[in-house]
Amino acid sequence: MDILTLFITIPILTVLALVFTKGLKQARIVSMVGSIVQLGMAINLVFAYFKERAVKDNIMVFIQDFVWYEQFNIHYHVGVDGISVSLILLTAIVVLAGVFISWKMPDLPKEFFISLIVLSIGVYGFFISIDLFTMFVFFEIAVIPMYLLIGIWGSGPREYSAMKLTLMLMGASAVLLVGILGIYFNSDADGGALTFNILEIAQVNIPFEAQKLFFPLTFVGFAVIGALFPFHTWSPDGHASAPTAVSMLHAGVLMKLGGYGVFRVAMYLLPEGTLHWTDFFLVLAAIGVVYGAFSAIKQTDLKYINAYASVSHLGLVLFALLMLNKTAWNGAIIQSLSHGLLTAMFFALIGMIYGRTHTRDINKLGGMMKILPFIGAIYVITGLAYLGLPGFSGFVAEMNIFVGGFQHPDMFHRVLTVLAVSSIVVTAVYILRLVGKIMMGPLETNNTENLPKATWYEKTGILLLIIPVIGIGVAPLWLSDMIMDSLQPFIQGLL
């Protein structure tokens, strides 16, 4: 079996093994083993990718192609470039960390881990697909387990949040379906056969009228899961109600499907449509960036703060993609990775704090550094990385994005970039205030002195996430190389 299909088969085998487990202990061991194997394969894929790139100059490598539905020209067609490889690695890291963080899942553990792994199948499948149909199938597979994950194991208004999230995301994917069909039925514009193959469609000159019509459908379809303003409202509720590992996976990985899909499908396949619509969506993205940051200031629930911060930071990804230049694109991809790791870390830490103090209200928390030194220290580090301190991944990403934004000489782009840059300051405000209040401030009454310290599985989960954060921050070049290389076809197609 080829190297990419393994990324789907291993989780499927893990799920099958999970079906036969009994109790929490067996379930978590099986999930851990499965996820470790997956992470090993992801790391192996990075090296294999560099090796393969050295000898081949294709857009996509490790391509496998099987005909699935002949009449519609639907294929099971997989392949990766640098962008998808890096996102696959991110997914493997976050899933494993998520399994560690859920080490003590009290209720229906088997079902929890099954849903979690099924979700990851969707994500892996999405990142390796070259066929639009297969991609769409995996996209929906990734979304639907969220309903059960939030609904069964969530907290607060979990039924409401789960329903809202699922309906908004599935509604978006329904719109996306129309967009995909539109692309499909215009893929014979140059006289070829109808196809779902992304690489082939990219060579076709789809008529401008069709591009103009189907670009917004495709863009919005993907961007809703990337929390595009004003379709971001599912995100704060969903993240606040979800259990820790699900928030991590969702904010860390699932929301990246949006940016990736926008880039790979909407923009890559419909270049003229992109140029026609870019200003409109750029304004929306910029509003999202600023709006998310200001909303985060006013929140008092730790998870809501982080959720709005995600809206802001992922808005930046869409913003950078629409800036239409190489530097900004590079920044967008790194921002996806960086945000994935950092936000997963934040949610993991919030989960640990909540598990000990049973509150997420910042007014009821204080002086955590004194009683939970490990969690406190990591929280501060994460916060600093989040607001873009040099030496961490966040800085590399945002630097690229804003430099890319300023490369446009005209007023429109400059103003929007300045607005977006201002979000950094706002981010600093809410992060630093938060750290000051709950980490440094005086001890609050409900915090007892003898809260349990961080356990080994929690530390492992955190370490898994923080190593790459520092890795990207200190040595971004290997990642940049991988991404820059893969941006070539986009540059040829769009610029």
Place this chain on the structure above:
Amino acid sequence: MDFSNFLLMRQEILLLAIVLLLVIAEIFISQPKKSSIVHLAIFLFGIHTILGFFALEESSLFGGMFQTNGLIHFFKNVLNVGVFIILLQSADWLQEKIVTHNRGTEFFVLLFSSLLGMYFMISAGDFLMFYLGLELSTLPIAALAAYETAKRISSEAGIKLILSAALASGVSLFGISMLYATTGSIYFNDIIEVITSTNLTILGFIFFFAGLAFKISLVPFHFWTADVYEGAPISIASYLSVISKGAAVFILMILLFTVLKPLMHIWENIIYVIAIATMFIGNLFALRQQNMKRFLAFSSIAQAGFILLGLIIGNQLGTATVVYFVLVYVFSNLAAFGVVQAISLQTGKENIDDYEGLYRTNPNLSLVMMLALFSLAGIPPVAGFFGKFFLFTAAASEGYYLLVFIAVVNVTISLYYYLLVVRAMFLRQSDNAIPFFKNKLYMRLGLLITVLGILILGLYSPLYNYIFELSSNFN
């Protein structure tokens, strides 16, 4: 006339033989062993279903009154499989509630007669045979809907069904007579050559269409659906929603794509409007239902609206996608009805609220239900997704993007109410949840077949290819 020609009617003759055999068996089975009639009927029908899979050549009989070809034969097999699943799922109910009242044989005789009517209806080569088939398929069902005579609501369902069905078939017959008046023939092959879109023809078509739309329960001919489903025994409700609807869709499709093809510029507009109305009304009414049977009734109305997306394009792709969707729909809907039936038989509970906490007491039943609902909602990787996707592809292939857009909006609405059931089963916990129970062998088999169908039909593509090739017969 060569009698070997009658072998073309193999399916019909065999089914008739089973009906007669059951009547005879009724005489010889002694009173204490009455319940063995259920085993006998299931066994015989199982053999009939298997024999159906042997290929049949393409030809016609009685001067073109009766025709058959690969696709018609395939569709009869689909109906057979559906009825077989229904028999398996209702075996326990029959043994507990019906055979004890000494009315077991009649149930099978009526059910199989109705199926025989559908065979003739979809094999029809002229309007006379079509009408005979239509009547034969409807009348026994009205009797079956009223089969639980002890329940007032069941009798009400029977009366409602027979009255509206009589009206519908009358209207349909009126339409046929107008078509006869303008074309001078009732044979499909003759009509194709002379039909033109005069006013009387169009009027005749609309009346005729209304009659069939009633059977498919398209808006605005859907009013009987929810009440009848709620009152009728569950096995009959599932028969109405799957088999009866499927056969009517099939014959409507054949007629539209062949005989009435010259009127396409008329009927594509009619279908466009009715598709939108059916999807919206079905979905919006389903939102507030509490009773599972009413819930599935409105859901099946909405599904019929989706089917119209494949009908509207009138070509081979349309035929293939519609037949494939009906096939998938048979398995999905029967899985849902099967679970409702199992729970209703054990506890008598039929409301969505009663399902709260079901996963923690009966995990397997809940999972089957969830799969069925996901398949109805069209969520990958289960078969329903592929069925819907292909229907949408078919509509988009002729540029009906707006219709597809409206359809996907409806898919999202429908997801909401399907998730309501999932919510009750999985998310809620309840102190008086339905306690654990074990299903009998037949029911388990019936559910297993549906689950396998839901899981395999979508991922296994050669089946669709096969249907697509068969569909070339009509275009």
